[in-house]
Amino acid sequence: MVAVDGGGSKTDAVLLNLKGELIAHARRGGSSPQVEGLAASVRTVDSVMTAVLEGIDPSALVQTSLYLSGLDLPQEIADYREAVKDKAWAGSNLLLDNDLFALLRAGSDAPNAVAIVVGTGMNAIGLRADGESYRFTALGGISGDWGGGGSLGSDVLWHAARAEDGRGPKTLLVDALLAATGAGSVREVTEDIHFGRRPYSMLSSLSPLMMSTAAAGDPVAISVVERQADEIVAYARACINDLDLADEAVQVVIGGGVARSRDPLLLARTRAGLAETAARAELVIVDAPPVLGAGLLALADAGADTAVLAHARAQLGAVKP
DSSP, X not given: OEEEEEOSSEEEEEXXXXXXXXXXXXXXXXXXXXXXXXHHHHHHHHHHHHHHTTTOOGGGOSOEEEEETTOOSHHHHXXXXXXXXXXXXXXXXXXXXXXXXXXXXXXXXXXXXXXXXESSSEEEEEEOTTSOEEEOOOOGGGGTOOOSHHHHHHHHXXXXXXXXXXXXXXXXHHHHHHHHHOOSOHHHHHHHHHTTSSOGGGGGGGHHHHHHHHHTTOHHHHHHHHHHHHHHHHHHHHHHHHTTOTTSOEEEEEESHHHHTOOHHHHHHHHHHHHHHOTTEEEEEOOSOHHHHHHHHHHHHTTOOHHHHHHHHHHHTTSOO
């Protein structure tokens, strides 16, 4: 069987046998259809499938599971299924869903759980023991979304630009940005992006500057990191309230590069907010690769027992996040 986890920055595929043994692993770039477009996403997934199945007859697959960022709406899942239906690896047992399910399975076996990705962007799902779930539209700003490395990096430039031209308060983000980019001014960075001399995608790489500048005591950066923590709590609160889990034991699993940074201010404010939302909520940071969760879900769908799942967890845990 093949299990795939695809996000905004990378796509991992693992080939497993029914004993839970890892046979092959391959990685490609991001494959979110919302970011890359449907056709480009399919090309990336097809490429990673070709690599992981090298020397393997796709007809031998008993299960193909794809968990991709950007598969948020039923129409998106249906469109993706239509786009890959003629691929040799798709077969009759093709499962398609959002990558948050893989993240959740990688970090928790709890019956009541919330998974929140804080990577390039943000999204979340909530699951209750009876199988009920809660999901978000997750279409960016038009669906009320903010947060993750893309937003934090953009805010580095936004606040630095306003500090430099006098519209905003002074902030250490100016010096941090210039040191990181080698530019002579914030305006130079802005114009470079505008004219294509620097890629717009570079902004997400600036997100660590927000954390380090906040740690240095800069009020502007602190306010943004606090906003990021509050957004994590907002996602968790929405899931917990909708699923009526405020009085239940619930694990809140967070993953993605921003979450894995373990920024002290971010985590302290997140934990405080969760405690106010659900007294029995437990914050879990996922260091394991989400493809681990994708692999476990694929094996579970194929009827694997607990011993096989435990063996697979150990094998897949070695994949670099």
